[in-house]
Amino acid sequence: MDYLDQMSASMGLKGMINIVVVLVFIGVSWWALQELKLEMMLRRPKSAQAKMLQILLSIALGYQIARFVIDYLEWSTWFSGMF
Secondary structure (H helix, E strand, O other), rough: OHHHHHHHHHHHHHHHHHHHHHHHHHHHHHHHHOOHOOOOOOOOOOOHHHHHHHHHHHHHHHHHHHHHHHHHHHHHHHHHHOO
């Protein structure tokens, strides 16, 4: 039973780290998208819909970058089994 508790705690920690990484990269994406001149492509750049678009773009971009980083770190741990 001790092994199951240890594995559960490990999975919980990994889940928490993944959530933090995703939220950090969503924030970084939001910050980076602030420099993009979306008003040139939007009819009403100050509208609620324009802000929602910016939020959705931040979430989509941040999540994809975070998944790449998380996957890359996981893949790099697989190398320890080779040597």
